[in-house]
Amino acid sequence: MSLVTALYSGLFYVATVILIVGLALRIKKYAQTPAPLKIPTMPAPLTETGVAMRMAREVVFFESLFKSNKWIWIFGYLFHFGMLLVLLRHLRYFTEPVWFWVNWIQPFGKYAAFAMLAGLLGLWARRFLVDRIRYISTPSDHLMLALLVGIVMSGLGMGYLVHTDIVAVKGFFLGLMRFSPQPLPPDPLLLVHLGLVAVLMIIFPISKLLHAPGVFFSPTRNQVDNARERRHLAPWAKQLEAGER
Amino acid sequence: MADFEVPELKEYPIVPKLKEGVMAHSAPFVAAGKFQTPLGYPGELVDNWKEVAIDKMGELLGKFRSLQVFLDACVHCGACTDKCHYYLGTSDANNMPVARQELLRKVYRRYFTFAGKYFPKLVGAADLTEEVLDEWYSYFHQCSQCRRCSVFCPYGIDTAEISMAAREIMDAVGKGQKYCNEIIGKVYVIGNNLGLPEPALKDTLEGLEEEVEEDTGVKVRFPLDEKGADILLVTPSADFFAEPHVDGLIGYGKVFHEAGASWTMSSKASEAANFGMFIGSYENMRKIALRIREAALELGVKRIVFGECGHAWRVAYSFLNTLAGPFDFLDPRYPVPQHICEFTYNLIQEGKLRFNKEENDHMKLTFHDSCNVARASRMGNMEGGQFIIPREVIKATCNYFYDMPQDTIGEATFCCGGGGGLLTDDLMELRVKGSQPRMEALKRVTEDYGVTNLAAICAICKSQFSKVLPYYGFTMDQIVSVHQLVSNAIVMKGSEQEAELAGETE
Numbered sequence: 151m152s153l154v155t156a157l158y159s160g161l162f163y164v165a166t167v168i169l170i171v172g173l174a175l176r177i178k179k180y181a182q183t184p185a186p187l188k189i190p191t192m193p194a195p196l197t198e199t200g201v202a203m204r205m206a207r208e209v210v211f212f213e214s215l216f217k218s219n220k221w222i223w224i225f226g227y228l229f230h231f232g233m234l235l236v237l238l239r240h241l242r243y244f245t246e247p248v249w250f251w252v253n254w255i256q257p258f259g260k261y262a263a264f265a266m267l268a269g270l271l272g273l274w275a276r277r278f279l280v281d282r283i284r285y286i287s288t289p290s291d292h293l294m295l296a297l298l299v300g301i302v303m304s305g306l307g308m309g310y311l312v313h314t315d316i317v318a319v320k321g322f323f324l325g326l327m328r329f330s331p332q333p334l335p336p337d338p339l340l341l342v343h344l345g346l347v348a349v350l351m352i353i354f355p356i357s358k359l360l361h362a363p364g365v366f367f368s369p370t371r372n373q374v375d376n377a378r379e380r381r382h383l384a385p386w387a388k389q390l391e392a393g394e395r
Numbered sequence: 396m397a398d399f400e401v402p403e404l405k406e407y408p409i410v411p412k413l414k415e416g417v418m419a420h421s422a423p424f425v426a427a428g429k430f431q432t433p434l435g436y437p438g439e440l441v442d443n444w445k446e447v448a449i450d451k452m453g454e455l456l457g458k459f460r461s462l463q464v465f466l467d468a469c470v471h472c473g474a475c476t477d478k479c480h481y482y483l484g485t486s487d488a489n490n491m492p493v494a495r496q497e498l499l500r501k502v503y504r505r506y507f508t509f510a511g512k513y514f515p516k517l518v519g520a521a522d523l524t525e526e527v528l529d530e531w532y533s534y535f536h537q538c539s540q541c542r543r544c545s546v547f548c549p550y551g552i553d554t555a556e557i558s559m560a561a562r563e564i565m566d567a568v569g570k571g572q573k574y575c576n577e578i579i580g581k582v583y584v585i586g587n588n589l590g591l592p593e594p595a596l597k598d599t600l601e602g603l604e605e606e607v608e609e610d611t612g613v614k615v616r617f618p619l620d621e622k623g624a625d626i627l628l629v630t631p632s633a634d635f636f637a638e639p640h641v642d643g644l645i646g647y648g649k650v651f652h653e654a655g656a657s658w659t660m661s662s663k664a665s666e667a668a669n670f671g672m673f674i675g676s677y678e679n680m681r682k683i684a685l686r687i688r689e690a691a692l693e694l695g696v697k698r699i700v701f702g703e704c705g706h707a708w709r710v711a712y713s714f715l716n717t718l719a720g721p722f723d724f725l726d727p728r729y730p731v732p733q734h735i736c737e738f739t740y741n742l743i744q745e746g747k748l749r750f751n752k753e754e755n756d757h758m759k760l761t762f763h764d765s766c767n768v769a770r771a772s773r774m775g776n777m778e779g780g781q782f783i784i785p786r787e788v789i790k791a792t793c794n795y796f797y798d799m800p801q802d803t804i805g806e807a808t809f810c811c812g813g814g815g816g817l818l819t820d821d822l823m824e825l826r827v828k829g830s831q832p833r834m835e836a837l838k839r840v841t842e843d844y845g846v847t848n849l850a851a852i853c854a855i856c857k858s859q860f861s862k863v864l865p866y867y868g869f870t871m872d873q874i875v876s877v878h879q880l881v882s883n884a885i886v887m888k889g890s891e892q893e894a895e896l897a898g899e900t901e
Contacts, residue, residue: 176467183460186677188713191545191553192770193779193806200778208549218474218547226472226549276473281413283473286493288519290510291471356509357518361550364468369461370551375773377713378730381720386458387677 154336155322158344162326165351172355173363180367186384194375201374208371221276229269229298235262236305243320244327260309267302270295294357297346304343314340399824401866402484402831404838410477411486418487418828422533423821426571433580434679437569444568445523449506451567452560456507458677461556466503468550469493475544475552480809481537484828489534492544492554498530499561532570535561537825539815540673540706541766546806555815559675562816566674574819575670582683587632587666593619596662599635607645611890615652617644617660620694624659626651627691629667629711629732630702631854639876640857643703646878649885650739653748658700664690667707668854672714673816681718684710688719697725699732703876705765705853706814708734712772736852737774739881740784743791750884751896752794758848759795760880761840762786763833763860764808765853779805785852785877792884797844803836811851813859826859827866834867852877 151159195201207213212230215223239259242248274295277287308314314337325332334340353359366372383391428438441447456463475492477483482490489495497519504511504520511520521527540555565571581590591599600617607615618624628651634644651658664687671680691699699722701711711732716722722731730737742748762785774780782805790796803809812829840846851857851874860874886892 180460180464183457183463185460186458187717189461189553189556189771191542191551191806192773192781194773196778208551212549214547214551215472215474215549218478218549222472222474273472280473282410282476282488282491283471285413285488286471286473286476286491286497288471289516290514290518293517353510358468358470361468361470364464365550367460367464368468368551369464370545370553375778377716378732380716382717384458387681387717390678390681 151331152333152336154341155331155334158322158334158341158348159326159331161345161348165348169351169354176355176360177363177367180363184384184386185369185373186382186387188373188375188377188382189369190373190375191370192375194373196375198374201372205366205372208365222273225269225272225276227269228265229273232262232264232266232269235259236266243316243323246320246324263302263306263309267299267306270299270302274299290357294359297350301343301346301350304339304346307339308337308343312337312339399827402828404831404835404867408483408832408835411483413482413488413491414486415488418481418485418490418537418825419530419533421537421822421825422529423536423817423819424573425532426573426576430573430576430580431566431569431571433583434566434571434576434676436566436571436576440569444528444570447568448523448528448564449502451564452503453507455560455563456503459556459560461553462560465496465550465552465556466500469496469500469552472549474547474549475554478544478547479538479554480541480543480812480832481539481825481829484812484831485537485825487537489530490537492548492552495534495538495554496552496557498527498534499557502527528565528568528570531561532565535565536572536817536822539766539810539812539817539829541810541814542770543766543807543810546770558815559672561675562673563675566676571674572816574821575674575816579670579674579679579683582666582668582670582686586663586686588668588670589632589635591632591635591665593662596635596660596665600660603641603645603648607648611887611892613652613887613890615648615887617648618658619660620662621659622694624657624694624696626656626658626698626700627664627687627694627696628658628660628700628702628735629664629687629690629707630660630735631667631704631707632665633854633858634702635665637858638861639872639874639879640703640854642879642882643876644878646876646880646882646885647702647735649882649887650735650742650748650878653885653887654738654742659694659696661690661694663693667701667704667711669707669710670816672706672710680710680714684715684718687715688722691722692724698729699725700735700738701732702735703852703854703878705767705855707854709767709771734774734784735878736785736788739788739878740775743788748791749886749893750792750881751886751892752792752884754883754892755793755880756795758793758875759797759844759846760789760793760848760850760875761797761799761837761846762789762804762877763799763811763849763851763856764804765851765856766808766810766814768852769808770806788877789850789880792880797840797846799836799840803832809833809836811853811856811859812863814853814855818855818859823862827863830859830863830867834863834869837869838867848873848875850875850877850880
């Protein structure tokens with residue numbers, strides 16, 4: 151096994167474990183921390199179904215962001231849904247035989263990378279051009295965008311400029327999944343692409359990327375408006391009450 | 396008239412260019428020891444305050460999912476940056492909701508996250524220092540907890556939750572705010588925010604009975620502590636004496652009278668407000684809420700109705716059942732509690748109230764959605780009822796009603812500038828500047844439709860508007876209570892107004 155193959159095999163195992171365990175721990179924390187009061191941002195749905203719909207609109211259409219700022223919405227939407235298509239398209243490198251619907255979206259997935267890039271560059275431009283957003287941007291905000299742009303550019307580079315042996319790449323990942331390492335082509339663009347992806351996976355559970363699981367746990371978005379009908383007592387509040395009555 | 400510059404009202408809203416630190420000097424008086432200790436807080440800044448603050452932050456992170464998720468989830472997208480009325484009115488960078496949150500978040504990162512512990516500069520983490528504490532004290536008292544930012548945040552991050560947590564931490568280290576904590580102390584000792592004792596209340600209410608009889612010829616009662624009444628009315632203590640609040644109280648009394656309802660107020664729960672919410676203290680909020688339960692039990696009432704008060708309605712609607720329930724001893728046919736607007740609206744729907752709208756023809760009205768009613772509670776049985784019901788009550792009692800621009804009402808309503816425990820003279824500059832977006836919207840309908848008056852259902856909004864309207868060229872009496880409009884127009888059976896109308900039609 152070459153050094154490159156060994157390094158990247160190890161890197162992806164480590165990154166995957168960090169991503170999954172890190173996220174699981176974070177989600178567990180969110181789930182176990184009580185929300186002691188009803189604080190949905192009103193008007194809020196009166197039923198569980200209504201809340202599911204509200205959450206779906208938030209996650210699928212970025213409803214609140216749409217209300218808020220059309221520029222951020224357009225760029226954010228281009229980026230996220232471009233990324234979704236790109237990620238789904240990438241499933242072909244992890245499945246054998248390739249699922250039929252992954253083949254369907256293949257052509258869209260290829261162009262989605264450009265949408266993703268446009269979205270990222272738009273969001274990044276706002277961090278320089280809008281004084282308010284410039285003020286709130288931290289170095290990590292810029293680096294996060296740089297990381298994502300790097301991933302997209304290196305990916306596009308392989309698609310349109312310097313092709314890599316994609317069959318071998320697929321062999322490498324299928325090998326990882328079956329715990330029988332296969333050689334990874336040592337193409338510079340590929341190594342950059344995969345290296346940056348691994349970095350993204352590693353920082354996911356310790357960065358603002360936690361907005362992804364976080365939105366589902368946001369009490370202002372996931373609570374039913376039924377406070378008059380039902381008590382909403384946190385375990386610690388119940389103890390407080392038991393101590394007195 | 397002011398030692399600061401009153402913002403200009405523009406033709407169309409303009410998002411100002413940000414300026415750093417222009418409101419850093421604004422901070423309310425710090426609570427003296429005598430106002431801290433009755434609430435269970437240290438009397439002055441404790442020696443090991445950093446440790447205490449970090450411990451408290453850890454405790455709150457474990458108790459409130461909102462805080463934990465909100466401190467993690469922000470991506471600095473900037474959607475909220477132009478949504479806060481204090482930012483729009485002051486242009487201070489730290490009054491952008493995200494920047495305000497960052498004041499707490501940077502400390503959270505430093506002490507509670509991997510990235511902040513090892514790469515503080517990279518992710519914007521910072522040690523808790525005296526300067527940071529001062530910043531907290533200044534800027535977490537420049538948030539009226541109005542939740543407008545939470546409407547526009549893609550993750551629903553609510554700066555109100557952050558500023559409540561920050562205030563609770565500051566109270567825990569001994570740096571509380573005088574205005575809120577002194578008032579909570581008064582509630583514990585006397586029963587209401589204004590410190591009106593039972594004899595004074597009684598006197599006031601008797602005065603109201605005489606006044607209404609003189610005006611209408613009808614004996615409308617304003618009962619206090621009457622055991623066995625059906626309805627307990629809990630209303631902000633401002634309703635007992637100040638204009639235009641008291642005109643609202645007269646309105647409630649007339650509605651109850653016409654409905655033939657047996658009702659009472661309580662000297663024990665002679666206050667709807669619950670400043671425990673403003674300081675982010677679950678324990679104090681609960682203790683204040685429990686007075687209402689006790690009063691209801693002692694008086695043996697069957698229903699609880701709340702008067703016009705914004706944050707009180709949030710605590711009543713969203714928290715009362717949780718904090719002081721279950722209310723299984725009350726009549727299960729009615730929601731607990733009900734808002735006076737719901738009560739009046741239902742009677743209007745049933746055709747049980749008669750109005751002569753012409754009595755309000757000297758006014759052209761608009762309605763100010765109070766933030767806690769709009770974004771933190773509901774009325775009626777439909778989503779958004781909190782926007783519909785008060786407007787329907789106004790339209791039933793007035794001929795001329797016009798809404799302010801859509802992006803300044805409903806769920807996007809602008810705070811009056813004085814909510815969230817900031818309604819104190821030591822924050823006058825902030826209050827005036829923070830009301831700028833609302834004043835701009837009011838000016839718009841004044842010019843477009845000739846609107847003369849602004850109706851509200853919140854004691855804080857009413858007091859705030861009485862104070863700030865004159866700074867913008869309006870007059871203090873342009874703010875009215877919704878039930879003042881009801882009071883003006885209602886035609887009670889057997890009243891002089893009824894006789895007059897009968898005379899006209901003959």
